[in-house]
Amino acid sequence: xxxxxxxxxxxxxxxxxxxxxxxxxxxxxxxxxxxxxxxxxxxxxxxxxxxxxxxxxxxxxxxxxxxxxxxxxxxxxxxxxxxxxxxxxxxxxxxxxxxxxxxxxxxxxxxxxxxxxxxxxxxxxxxxxxxxxxxxxxxxxxxxxxxxxxxxxxxxxxxxxxxxxxxxxxxxxxxxxxxxxxxxxxxxxxxxxx
Amino acid sequence: xxxxxxxxxxxxxxxxxxxxxxxxxxxxxxxxxxxxxxxxxxxxxxxxxxxxxxxxxxxxxxxxxxxxxxxxxxxxxxxxxxxxxxxxxxxxxxxxxxxxxxxxxxxxxxxxxxxxxxxxxxxxxxxxxxxxxxxxxxxxxxxxxxxxxxxxxxxxxxxxxxxxxxxxxxxxxxxxxxxxxxxxxxxxxxxxxxxxxxxxxxxxxxxxxxxxxxxxxxxxxxxxxxxxxxxxxxxxxxxxxxxxxxxxxxxxxxxxxxxxxxxxxxxxxxxxxxxxxxxxxxxxxxxxxxxxxxxxxxxxxxxxxxxxxxxxxxxxxxxxxxxxxxxxxxxxxxxxxxxxxxxxxxxxxxxxxxxxxxxxxxxxxxxxxxxxxxxxxxxxxxxxxxxxxxxxxxxxxxxxxxxxxxxxxxxxxxxxxxxxxxxxxxxxxxxxxxxxxxxxxxxxxxxxxxxxxxxxxxxxxxxxxxxxxxxxxxxxxxxxxxxxxxxxxxxxxxxxxxxxxxxxxxxxxxxxxxxxxxxxxxxxxxxxxxxxxxxxxxxxxxxxxxxxxxxxxxxxxxxxxxxxxxxxxxxxxxxxxxxxxxxxxxxxxxxxxxxxx
Amino acid sequence: xxxxxxxxxxxxxxxxxxxxxxxxxxxxxxxxxxxxxxxxxxxxxxxxxxxxxxxxxxxxxxxxxxxxxxxxxxxxxxxxxxxxxxxxxxxxxxxxxxxxxxxxxxx
Numbered sequence: 001x002x003x004x005x006x007x008x009x010x011x012x013x014x015x016x017x018x019x020x021x022x023x024x025x026x027x028x029x030x031x032x033x034x035x036x037x038x039x040x041x042x043x044x045x046x047x048x049x050x051x052x053x054x055x056x057x058x059x060x061x062x063x064x065x066x067x068x069x070x071x072x073x074x075x076x077x078x079x080x081x082x083x084x085x086x087x088x089x090x091x092x093x094x095x096x097x098x099x100x101x102x103x104x105x106x107x108x109x110x111x112x113x114x115x116x117x118x119x120x121x122x123x124x125x126x127x128x129x130x131x132x133x134x135x136x137x138x139x140x141x142x143x144x145x146x147x148x149x150x151x152x153x154x155x156x157x158x159x160x161x162x163x164x165x166x167x168x169x170x171x172x173x174x175x176x177x178x179x180x181x182x183x184x185x186x187x188x189x190x191x192x193x194x
Numbered sequence: 195x196x197x198x199x200x201x202x203x204x205x206x207x208x209x210x211x212x213x214x215x216x217x218x219x220x221x222x223x224x225x226x227x228x229x230x231x232x233x234x235x236x237x238x239x240x241x242x243x244x245x246x247x248x249x250x251x252x253x254x255x256x257x258x259x260x261x262x263x264x265x266x267x268x269x270x271x272x273x274x275x276x277x278x279x280x281x282x283x284x285x286x287x288x289x290x291x292x293x294x295x296x297x298x299x300x301x302x303x304x305x306x307x308x309x310x311x312x313x314x315x316x317x318x319x320x321x322x323x324x325x326x327x328x329x330x331x332x333x334x335x336x337x338x339x340x341x342x343x344x345x346x347x348x349x350x351x352x353x354x355x356x357x358x359x360x361x362x363x364x365x366x367x368x369x370x371x372x373x374x375x376x377x378x379x380x381x382x383x384x385x386x387x388x389x390x391x392x393x394x395x396x397x398x399x400x401x402x403x404x405x406x407x408x409x410x411x412x413x414x415x416x417x418x419x420x421x422x423x424x425x426x427x428x429x430x431x432x433x434x435x436x437x438x439x440x441x442x443x444x445x446x447x448x449x450x451x452x453x454x455x456x457x458x459x460x461x462x463x464x465x466x467x468x469x470x471x472x473x474x475x476x477x478x479x480x481x482x483x484x485x486x487x488x489x490x491x492x493x494x495x496x497x498x499x500x501x502x503x504x505x506x507x508x509x510x511x512x513x514x515x516x517x518x519x520x521x522x523x524x525x526x527x528x529x530x531x532x533x534x535x536x537x538x539x540x541x542x543x544x545x546x547x548x549x550x551x552x553x554x555x556x557x558x559x560x561x562x563x564x565x566x567x568x569x570x571x572x573x574x575x576x577x578x579x580x581x582x583x584x585x586x587x588x589x590x591x592x593x594x595x596x597x598x599x600x601x602x603x604x605x606x607x608x609x610x611x612x613x614x615x616x617x618x619x620x621x622x623x624x625x626x627x628x629x630x631x632x633x634x635x636x637x638x639x640x641x642x643x644x645x646x647x648x649x650x651x652x653x654x655x656x657x658x659x660x661x662x663x664x665x666x667x668x669x670x671x672x673x674x675x676x677x678x679x680x681x682x683x684x685x686x687x688x689x690x691x692x693x694x695x696x697x698x699x700x701x702x703x704x705x706x707x708x709x710x711x712x713x714x715x716x717x718x719x720x721x722x723x724x725x726x727x728x729x730x731x732x733x734x735x736x737x738x739x740x741x742x743x744x745x746x747x748x749x750x751x752x753x754x755x756x757x758x759x760x761x762x763x764x765x766x767x768x769x770x771x772x773x774x775x776x777x778x779x780x781x782x783x784x785x786x787x788x789x790x791x
Numbered sequence: 792x793x794x795x796x797x798x799x800x801x802x803x804x805x806x807x808x809x810x811x812x813x814x815x816x817x818x819x820x821x822x823x824x825x826x827x828x829x830x831x832x833x834x835x836x837x838x839x840x841x842x843x844x845x846x847x848x849x850x851x852x853x854x855x856x857x858x859x860x861x862x863x864x865x866x867x868x869x870x871x872x873x874x875x876x877x878x879x880x881x882x883x884x885x886x887x888x889x890x891x892x893x894x895x896x897x898x
Contacts, residue, residue, distance in 0.1 A: 057396050057398075057562065057564075060562055060564060061396075061560065061562050064562055064564070064652070065591060065651065065652040066353065066551075066554075066555055066562065066563065066652065067558075069352055069353065069555045069556075070555075070556065080591045080593070080649065080651055080652070081593065083591050083652070084590075084591045084592050084593035084649070085593070087588070087589040087590070087591065087592055088592070088593075090589070091588070091589070191498060194498075197871055197877060197878025197879060197880055198831050198832075198833055198878050198879040198880070198881070199833070199878050199879070200803075200806060200817055200833040200834060200835060200879070201832070201833060201834040201835070
């Protein structure tokens, strides 16, 4: 049903995944596009973060409002919208948790939402253990050790998450991603208590 | 292809793309500009680059900056007006040269007019465009206040940029630096820290933090308190205002002198009593230690928060006049294993960054500045809690959408309180404003879907728009925020005034008249329904005619005509205003009667 | 260094004759604007800039902004009269690309 969009200025067709008119070079209004396509990077969990950043900066160089400050109100508005969209997408892909959620969604798996109840007894027990370990720590040194332990757990979980994506086991990936988000949350809490 | 027309002579010169970089500081302001590849600082009539942010209204005259330093009325001048932007800056707490009550915004406007004139004299050219720097930790309200003051002064603000970002921009360009840098910016009234990544023309702020009410002023106060207690055995608060100001000024002079020598003797006069006292670094450091510790704590928290190891940071760049205090670099070295870069002039680098950025905005460049919002933005939810919509350190511009619905059947309006800050309860955060969404079509509760878009633009200024998802009509819903004019409208007024104004004074009169007219028209628009309800057909026609008259005069730059038309519209709505008061009054009374029943 | 077609020269003469005597000629410069970077600019000259290079083409004084000389080398200036729009046109052998709106170019 979708009609391919045309440039608001010169009416020539705008190819998908682009935001500059190839004919008149004018900035185009944003349209829905998935984060990986926006940056033109491979759709995978083990993202090269440097590659992501380069792609991000390249887009901001083109679309940041600073580049449009002397143009029409309409173009300023489009650049603000696009630049915001690029910022948000960059933040989402930078975080492994939201990146995993995006991948799950793109693969047709309805990923977890924040308020969905979570009851995986094994994982819950693991988290409780870590928390107890931290609370029982008597001195800063022990607390730091406990955080290091947590860090190891986080990287282990990341590795398994990556493997599950490679194997296309999305059910497993979803569970691991929920676990990861819990682990990261308690790490923030721990750091506050240092 | 476009065909080219021959333009009038000088037209391209008048368009010469000059953009001032204004560092509007708490104690000192600095202006600079880059014209045709040449960068220069602006000097005032005394030949000074550092222009004290002082305003003196006295006997029908206004004086500014260095004009006041030796004035007998020095202590009557307005100090640190910038500090008021984090408070209620609309409050009329000052008196101008004609004894009119004026607000901090108006005082700042006068100061911007002065700066603009100084720059124009230096450049021998009219200037309208500028980039103004603001403390990174300033909230949205403070930012928009500064912007309003500059607009009223006839300046077209091309961008507000954060002071540490501007400093890093100038520093990075000048020294061709790459890597992660921590900018420690201690000014006269504000403290900011920003962590930035610099690479090949990209200046990306990773995170920022600070305290908008911590600066050199506080050091002076604390030291003054210590001095008077130690040498005169008097409590600072027991002194009268003039004595306090004198003492603080002295302690500021001592502080500055201490950056050159470790100890010296000075005469100090308090309440008529003169004593020769020993001033030394050790005492000074001790008296202000808790403030420095606070800056160290804020710095450490920021590094901790963003998860950047200190060994990944290339070093600390010290910015802001107060960073000259010797023990600051010592304290930083004690707490962080890092290098310290103090090879820039900490007073001037911020303005330079603003001027360089301004030049690039108007002349194009491959460099990009990417900044973040310092404070979370949210709305008040039930129970007085704040729900975050855009969290702190989110890159700007940032846009978030949220869908709202009604709680009662037939509800036609929704009210929101917009907040900024990090506290959970809304009363601890700063209120940015209230906005009311009206003209929602009456429907059962929970059915209307109102999409509200919160847009934090590249200046850090918030715009709210709402759309009824059912009708898709954006304009049908009216979003009412403060009584102030939308900053986009103000920008347009300033732009239109630039084109045709005869001179600076005329330009500002045009801006004032247009702002007044626009606010009035907005007010009338908001009571349109009541007008239709309460007025006779003839009255409505007359009001409409006068509205159109005023609107068309807004297209011109004739401020007399605009003012006349405001008066006309005002006259024709007088009887309506009376009726409206009566109606509102009777509605209230009516409710009371119901209650008695 | 620059060629002016007779069509363009005639039109400039016509425009100059309709102005008061203080107008000496026209000035060509290059601005950074538009989407492809640079664009041409033409204006009447009342008081010339000392730095400008002056050419005499067909009895018309053409002042050239020193920063523009490099870009304008070998350019032909023409005048085009259309139904909707008329104006001057530059044919520049140095141009590598031109943006769709025609306002700017890069070399």
